[in-house]
Amino acid sequence: MFRKMLLALVVVVSLCGSAFAAGKNPTAVIDTNQGKITIELFANQAPLSVANFIDYAKSGFYEGTIFHRVIQGFMIQGGGMTASITPKQTGRPIKNEAGNGLKNDRGTVAMARTGVVDSATAQFYINVVNNPFLNHRDNSQQGFGYAVFGKVISGMDVVDKIAATPTGVQQGMPDVPLTPVVIKSVTIHK
Incomplete structure (x- = not known):
């Protein structure tokens, strides 16, 4: 009986610890001309x-970049190009962490990359579905x-509004x- 109670207590503490740790995650507010998205x-x-x-x-890199690839029923991608469809100079690519168990579900935020596995730099996307x-x-x-x-915790209506934006081909980019x-701007809160 004592063992079962102890095991139950360990499970409860573990679950509470996970919830507490999740509450410690930083958040980011992406302020767009269509509204704010908090992740x-x-x-x-x-x-x-x-x-x-x-x-x-924190470096201000994202200020003035755009969501340059918007596909309704798929995702919205941004964070690397200016309104003139000019790529901004980025730092070195990072290691791909796709094996972390997190899924590309509606509202999640992921690193955009090329066909090379470890090629992500500044661009990110938000899954619409x-x-x-x-x-x-x-x-x-x-x-x-x-x-x-990451995951959108506020402003999914803004994401959906952006996803519904009429698009076309500009400078050869669909x-x-x-x-x-x-x-x-993108503001970090810890």
């Missing part, structure tokens, strides 16, 4: 991606996936909003 950053599961995002945010094909399946080039590092969706 919780999963520092325990994606430490490299979160530190990278925080560094770019569940996108399981972007999840980590294995360590192959095709199966590695995209690293989720899915660019016809009216720029500008990131005015």
Whole structure:
């Protein structure tokens, strides 16, 4: 009987500890010309991606960038280009943390990258729907996936509004909003 009670206590403490640790995660407010989006950053599961995002945010890098790739029913991507569709100079790529167990579900925030697994720098995307094909399946080039590092906790209506923005081809790039969706700032709160 004592053992069962002790085990139950350990489980409760463990669950409370997890909830407490989750409450300690930093948040970021992405202020756009369409409204504000608040995301919780999963520092325990994606430490490299979160530190990278925080560094770019604190340096002011995201100010004046746009959501340059918007696909309704898929995702919105931004954080690397100016309104003139000019890429900003970024730092070195980071290691891909897609194997962290987090899924590309609606409202999650993940690192954008090229076809090279460890190529993510500043760009990120927000999933508008569940996108399981972007999840980590294995360590192959095709199966590695995209690293989720946060989740929208407020402002999903803003994300949906951005996702519904009319798009077209600009400077040879498809899915660019016809009216720029500008990131005015990204503020980190700990």
